[in-house]
Amino acid sequence: MGDLDFRGRQMPAWFPDAKFGVFVHWGAYSVPAWAEPTGELGAVDPEVWFAHNPYAEWYWNTSQIEGSPAHEHHRTVHGGLPYDTFLDAWKAELFDPAEWIDVFARAGARYVVVTTKHHDGIALWDAPGTGTRNTVRRGPHRDLVADLAAAVRARGLRFGVYYSGGLDWHAGRRAVIRHEDLIDECRPHDAAYAAYALRQVRDLIDRYRPDVLWNDIGWPDAGMADLPDLFAHYYATVPDGVVNDRWDGAHADYLTSEYQANRQNETAAHWEQCRGIGLSFGYNRNEGPEHLLDPAGAVRQLVDVASRGGNLLLNVGPKADGTLPGEQRTVLEGIASWMAGHGGAVYATRPLGPGAAPSDGAPWIRWTRDDRHAFAFLADVPDSARDQVVLKTRPGLLDPATAVRLDDLPVRADAVPDGILATSVALGTPLPTVLRFALL
Numbered sequence: 001m002g003d004l005d006f007r008g009r010q011m012p013a014w015f016p017d018a019k020f021g022v023f024v025h026w027g028a029y030s031v032p033a034w035a036e037p038t039g040e041l042g043a044v045d046p047e048v049w050f051a052h053n054p055y056a057e058w059y060w061n062t063s064q065i066e067g068s069p070a071h072e073h074h075r076t077v078h079g080g081l082p083y084d085t086f087l088d089a090w091k092a093e094l095f096d097p098a099e100w101i102d103v104f105a106r107a108g109a110r111y112v113v114v115t116t117k118h119h120d121g122i123a124l125w126d127a128p129g130t131g132t133r134n135t136v137r138r139g140p141h142r143d144l145v146a147d148l149a150a151a152v153r154a155r156g157l158r159f160g161v162y163y164s165g166g167l168d169w170h171a172g173r174r175a176v177i178r179h180e181d182l183i184d185e186c187r188p189h190d191a192a193y194a195a196y197a198l199r200q201v202r203d204l205i206d207r208y209r210p211d212v213l214w215n216d217i218g219w220p221d222a223g224m225a226d227l228p229d230l231f232a233h234y235y236a237t238v239p240d241g242v243v244n245d246r247w248d249g250a251h252a253d254y255l256t257s258e259y260q261a262n263r264q265n266e267t268a269a270h271w272e273q274c275r276g277i278g279l280s281f282g283y284n285r286n287e288g289p290e291h292l293l294d295p296a297g298a299v300r301q302l303v304d305v306a307s308r309g310g311n312l313l314l315n316v317g318p319k320a321d322g323t324l325p326g327e328q329r330t331v332l333e334g335i336a337s338w339m340a341g342h343g344g345a346v347y348a349t350r351p352l353g354p355g356a357a358p359s360d361g362a363p364w365i366r367w368t369r370d371d372r373h374a375f376a377f378l379a380d381v382p383d384s385a386r387d388q389v390v391l392k393t394r395p396g397l398l399d400p401a402t403a404v405r406l407d408d409l410p411v412r413a414d415a416v417p418d419g420i421l422a423t424s425v426a427l428g429t430p431l432p433t434v435l436r437f438a439l440l
C-alpha cells in the first residue's frame, strides 16, 4: 500500500466492535426547529422531498422554496428574516455537555459524532475563514466542538466530527429543489471553496484529533486532488481513526446508509446505518411520538444492524437551549436499561454466518456471535407462541443444553429437527429477549 493508497488499510478493531454510536445535529436550524414530518428518506417521493423536507436541519433550503409550507412558516412566523438571525438567537444557555454524554454513555454508545459545520455553513468552532459566522463569535459564544470533544473523551468514548464538505449554502446559495441539483447546480465546486473547506477539515483534525472523519454530500471538484494528502495527514495524526464514504469516491474505511437510502451499502465489510430517533436529524418541534422510534424499536434497529455486521449511528437533535428533547431522552433511557443487561450480546460480536440461522418471517429473531457463544434475540413473539419458540439453526451449530437467558429467567432448550425448541416465560416482548448458547 503506497503512502497515499489507503485501499488496503486495516480497519481499526474499535469501530466494528463499537456497534453503537450517537450522532448529534445541533445548529442555528435548532432555533426554528421546524419541518414537516413527511416520512423517512428513501420512502418519500423524491419529487416532493425537498419542498416538504422532514429534515429540520434543511430549514434554510426548504424555506427558500416558494410555495412550500416552510416558506410560508418562515414568512409568517419569522418575518422572512435572514437565516443568520437564528445564529444570534441560538443561546445554548442550558447546554451541559457532560450531562448529554452521560445519557449517551448509559445508552451504550461507544462513539459520538457531532456536526461541526452543516449545510448552512455555520461552524460550531472558530473555523478558519468563517469570520463571525460561527458559535464562538456569535450566538452561544462557545467552541461547542471543543466542549463536546472534552465531555465525550472524559467518559471514555470516541469522538467524531461531521463536516458538510459538499454543500455550503453560504458558498452556493441556490436552493436545492430536486435531487439532481445536489450533483452540480447547488454545490460549490470552485477552487476557492475547495481551499476553504480543506483548511477547515485540516483544522478540525489538528485541533480535535477526531476518531471519525464524517464528511457529507461529497467534496468540491476543484479539491479532489487534495484528498489523498488530507487522508494521509489524518491517519498520521489519528492512526486508528476512520473515514466514512461520502467523499465522492475518493476513499472510505466504511460505507454508510441513511434511513432507507443506500441500503445496498449494508453488504460491505464495514458499514454504518444513520438515522434520527424521529424523521429528522435536527430537532423538529412538529414531531410527535408517532414519528419517533420507541425504545423497543430503537433496540431492535440496533440489534438488526449489529446482527448483519454493521454499526448504528442514532441521531439526537438537541434544542437550541442545549437541552435534549424529552421524548428523545426517553428513547435513550429505554435503550440504556436494555443495554445494561444485554450489551454483551451486541458489542464486539459478528454475524452468526451465512445460512446459519434464517431470521426472516415471524417471530422476530436476530443472531450474533462471539468466539464461544451464539446469541439469539427474540421479539414480538405472537401470544400463541409467547412461551415456546423454534429457533431454526443449522444442525450441530450450537449446544441446546447450554441455553441461558441473559435476564436470568429460566429457559429450556431442546434439539428438534429444524433447530432448537426454546421454552420459557414471556419470550418475545417488544424488547428483545436474549438467549445464549455455546457454539459447538
Ligand SMILES: CC(C)[C@@H]1NC[C@@H](O)[C@H](O)[C@@H]1O
Residues within 6 Å of the ligand: 055, 057, 058, 162, 216, 258, 274, 275, 281
Ligand atoms: C446522515 C446525516 C448525516 C444526513 N446526511 C445528509 C444531510 O443532508 C442531512 O441533513 C443529514 O446531515
